[in-house]
Amino acid sequence: MKFYELTPEKRRQILKDRGIQLNKINEQTLKGLNSLSENVVGQVRLPLGLVEDLLVNGRHYQVPMAIEEPSVVAAANHGASIFAKNNGVTAHNQRDGIYGQIVLKIEKDFVLKKLLTKIPSLINLANKKFASLVRHGGGVKDIKARQSASLLYLRVLVDPAESMGANKTNSILEFLAGKLEQETGIKEKLFAILSNYPSQLTTAKVKLSFTSVGGERAAKRVALLSQIGCNDVYRGVTNNKGIMNGIDAVLVATGNDYRAVDAAAGVLANQNGKYRSLSKWQVKGGYLLGKLTLPLAIGTVGGSINARKDIKQSYRILGKNVTASDLANIIASIGLANNLAALLAISTTGIQAGHMKLQARNIVAELKATDDEKSKVLAVMIKEKIYSETYAKKLLKKIRKDK
Structure with a gap:
């Protein structure tokens, strides 16, 4: 079996067999993560x-x-x-929609003006096909077309309603591209995909x-x-x-x-x-x-x-x-x-003043010390404006010696 076909547990075992130490993770959590991504072997967490x-x-x-x-x-x-x-x-x-792009190869007998007359019907077909999106307030709003040499470019505006709309927009574009390929003078589809152009x-x-x-x-x-x-x-x-x-x-x-x-x-x-x-x-x-x-x-x-x-x-x-x-x-x-x-x-004060105070917290958090000792070390570091791991360890030794 290929790596992506394995269960997360088996993928993790392969890494362990290669001498890689992995963090422990709950089996149920791992299963859930596997449904969200590819080749899952663990997780990286962020503070909220x-x-x-x-x-x-x-x-x-x-x-x-x-x-x-x-x-x-x-x-x-x-x-x-x-x-x-x-x-x-x-x-x-302006929640006016996101852009999608369809590019097709065209024959010499292609007539742009003829296609432009069919755009309203193409919009209607797409909105009937994706009626659930229309019911939620979205749908295809506009299609612009232009010809450049042997290529036809279409810019499709899709209102995704309350969703980001990437997957739905791509599905709509593929549907429209299929309909367009049936038109006279259109040779084949090059691509149909959303655009991340600012919208x-x-x-x-x-x-x-x-x-x-x-x-x-x-x-x-x-x-x-x-x-x-x-x-x-x-x-x-x-x-x-x-x-x-x-x-x-x-x-x-x-x-x-x-x-x-x-x-x-x-x-x-x-x-x-x-x-x-x-x-x-x-x-x-x-x-x-x-x-x-x-x-x-x-x-x-x-x-x-x-x-x-x-x-x-x-x-x-x-x-x-x-x-x-x-x-x-x-x-x-x-x-x-x-x-x-x-x-x-x-x-x-300069950007580093605030940054380094917060960095001091990270340094102190790594010390093998009690909460009270960490608090005292942090206070001195901020007061003296010295934010190094070496200084933090030196302060900890001094605090313990003075007890």
Whole structure:
């Protein structure tokens, strides 16, 4: 049997026979994981952190973040607390659909105008075939076609309703491609697959008092850093990485495809042929104004969301009746919160100050010591601003010697 045909237990045994030590895992857990992925031999777990209070469009949310970097969760909470003092975030999104692409080879006798007249009937056929999606408020909304030499390109707009829609969109595209191959002048299908081109754009905005961000000088420094991020690619890409720290953590916690969002965000940042910051901060009318627009093709149902208990837990934390539109607004707001916290840190104490305090916690956690000893070691490390494993061990010896 091939490796992928084996049970997870047998795959694990093969690795053990090769001298690889594996972590223990519950048999039932392993079975569940095997239904979610391929060649499963174990699991990698992430901590689930929490943004305690994020105010978006007048509603308070507790937001789960799955990430191993404590500074990201801390930054999101810091940004969210500043937003809460300023009436929160105003956010909106365009849940107009995601794009799919069909490319076919065509014969010399193909007539584009003739095909264009049949597009309405193709849309109707697809929506009848996938009636369940239509009943949930989605379906095929539009088809655009263009010809380039011996190739026909079709761009299909699919509204996935409350789901991410990747699998459903691909099924629709395959169905449409099959119908198109029956048309005169069409030779064969090259491919039919969704596109991760930016869609479902979501915008989050805040209006912050100078006092809430540490004064007018701090606000102006944030705005200047933002301007640099729009003009300098080295700063722009780092700024966007900081935004995606928070975005990806919520996407992972809610079972959404962070890879698709990251790919689309990269295109949006470079849409005018020049890479720039996705966020914009400016001082205007006595306030610090912040804005972030992101492509968020996300969902609250479908995929692995319904099959995973850990993901269901995240939705219980978010609260009842959170729609895909609500979740997109929340995610964009988290990105803006992380961005503000990072810009404030960079423009004042420096980003490493906060990072290293949190890193000290990780170092201390690895010490073979009591909780009381760890607490004392951590306090001294932070006070002295020395964040090394060697120093932590030295402090532990001193604490024990002084007892």
